[in-house]
Amino acid sequence: MDRSSIVLVLLTLTLSCASRDAGDPLQPGYNTFSKEQDIQIGKEYAAEIRKQVDVIDNPRLQEYISTIGMRLAGQPQADDYPYEFTLINEPSINAFALPGGPIFVHSGLVDAADNEAQLAGVLAHEISHIALRHGTSQASKSQMIQLPAVLAGAVLGRRGDMLGQMGQLGVGLGLNALITKYSRSAEKQADALGARIMAQAGYDPLQMAKFFEKLASEGGPRPPTFLATHPDPGNRTRLVQEEMATFPAAEYGYATGDFNRSKTVIAQLPPPNRPEQVEEVTTAAAAANSSPSAPSSAAFERFDARTFSIERPQGWETFGGQQAVTIAPREGLVQTRNGGVVIGYGAVISRYEPRYRSDLLNATWELVQQLQETNPNLQVTHAPQRRQIDGSPSMTVGLTGRSPYGGAERNVLLTVVRPDGLFYIVFVGPDRNFDQLEPAFQQMANSVRFR
Numbered sequence: 001m002d003r004s005s006i007v008l009v010l011l012t013l014t015l016s017c018a019s020r021d022a023g024d025p026l027q028p029g030y031n032t033f034s035k036e037q038d039i040q041i042g043k044e045y046a047a048e049i050r051k052q053v054d055v056i057d058n059p060r061l062q063e064y065i066s067t068i069g070m071r072l073a074g075q076p077q078a079d080d081y082p083y084e085f086t087l088i089n090e091p092s093i094n095a096f097a098l099p100g101g102p103i104f105v106h107s108g109l110v111d112a113a114d115n116e117a118q119l120a121g122v123l124a125h126e127i128s129h130i131a132l133r134h135g136t137s138q139a140s141k142s143q144m145i146q147l148p149a150v151l152a153g154a155v156l157g158r159r160g161d162m163l164g165q166m167g168q169l170g171v172g173l174g175l176n177a178l179i180t181k182y183s184r185s186a187e188k189q190a191d192a193l194g195a196r197i198m199a200q201a202g203y204d205p206l207q208m209a210k211f212f213e214k215l216a217s218e219g220g221p222r223p224p225t226f227l228a229t230h231p232d233p234g235n236r237t238r239l240v241q242e243e244m245a246t247f248p249a250a251e252y253g254y255a256t257g258d259f260n261r262s263k264t265v266i267a268q269l270p271p272p273n274r275p276e277q278v279e280e281v282t283t284a285a286a287a288a289n290s291s292p293s294a295p296s297s298a299a300f301e302r303f304d305a306r307t308f309s310i311e312r313p314q315g316w317e318t319f320g321g322q323q324a325v326t327i328a329p330r331e332g333l334v335q336t337r338n339g340g341v342v343i344g345y346g347a348v349i350s351r352y353e354p355r356y357r358s359d360l361l362n363a364t365w366e367l368v369q370q371l372q373e374t375n376p377n378l379q380v381t382h383a384p385q386r387r388q389i390d391g392s393p394s395m396t397v398g399l400t401g402r403s404p405y406g407g408a409e410r411n412v413l414l415t416v417v418r419p420d421g422l423f424y425i426v427f428v429g430p431d432r433n434f435d436q437l438e439p440a441f442q443q444m445a446n447s448v449r450f451r
């Protein structure tokens with residue numbers, strides 16, 4: 001059996017033990033991130049989001065959401081993440097959780113709920129996605145080349161439709177990034193764990209299922225955006241009832257008594273004022289006309305990240321957080337038809353934690369397999385070549401794929417084994433222009449310095 005078959009068999013084994021009976025304990029699944037990284041990623045991403053949405057400036061309303069949220073987050077199944085609940089002025093019906101604790105609730109969701117237990121149900125469901133680490137678990141399995149571009153997309157935004165775009169990124173790109181389209185099995189798990197958390201906090205878990213079923217039945221031409229990221233797994237009421245049958249008998253009458261007042265205040269909010277609207281990224285159509293070219297200036301400047309530094313061509317920008325960055329000119333980011341952002345040309349820098357601690361060649365090979373897993377178009381064109389980066393053994397692999405500009409894309413993957421995993425850069429460019437970009441990519445590669 002060759003190595004790729006072994007990796008596939010192992011992955012299949014990991015994924016196939018999913019069946020679970022009501023009441024069985026729920027555990028986080030496969031994940032290449034650490035809990036600390038979940039918290040770090042969530043914190044960085046939440047800071048970006050707060051700049052771009054209309055956080056409701058009403059302490060009493062914020063406290064109302066936090067009071068319910070913290071009551072739920074205090075239950076043992078929520079685990080000990082630094083949970084944080086933020087109510088934002090957005091009339092669409094949605095709520096979303098970032099890895100490691102931050103939860104954002106749209107005012108429209110509170111407006112759509114019939115009672116506090118339904119609102120608590122959404123919060124318990126989101127808490128469960130965090131506790132079960134669904135975001136980074138799916139990101140672990142997804143396309144690691146595009147993850148940083150997704151972060152870039154979140155930073156750039158699209159005028160007037162930031163939240164819609166973030167919701168669509170997971171859907172449109174067919175990848176599951178941090179704000180993700182959860183799988184149906186993840187939805188079932190979040191319902192099951194959410195029901196338990198609600199019950200322990202004194203809320204009727206059935207209200208969660210009722211609310212989600214109400215949203216699903218509304219459907220129509222504009223279904224609630226919540227369903228775009230939290231797909232309906234079906235039979236939610238029955239699933240919650242089966243879970244509840246395994247709980248100790250309890251009374252579910254808890255409520256703060258502030259629901260109706262809060263709902264009235266929300267109904268009177270002005271239209272959302274989204275504080276920071278940044279310019280639209282190049283559309284795919286426009287980008288196709290302006291063929292990407294080499295950096296106009298030969299000048300480079302050093303960019304310092306936490307664990308490394310690198311030179312980038314002047315005029316190129318850095319997008320993303322500590323975990324993964326995209327270095328590209330703005331016109332190197334391409335907006336897809338469904339509102340996502342992908343990298344057309346530039347460099348993506350990240351870290352991969354090999355599943356099996358191994359040498360440079362094996363770890364690099366494993367990363368290539370992982371990249372191909374969700375991007376079947378990627379083909380290895382050049383066998384691995386050894387080189388040195390900052391005095392450490394390094395490897396490059398040539399890959400081809402499909403360019404968002406149309407036609408073939410060339411990728412050069414560069415890897416270096418570091419104490420915290422495999423450091424990697426993917427240099428990306430359309431095949432027809434790659435030769436022009438290559439000198440800049442070479443200089444970037446040679447300029448990498450580790451701390």
Ligand code: ZN
Binds near residue numbers: 230
């Ligand atoms: Zn969900």
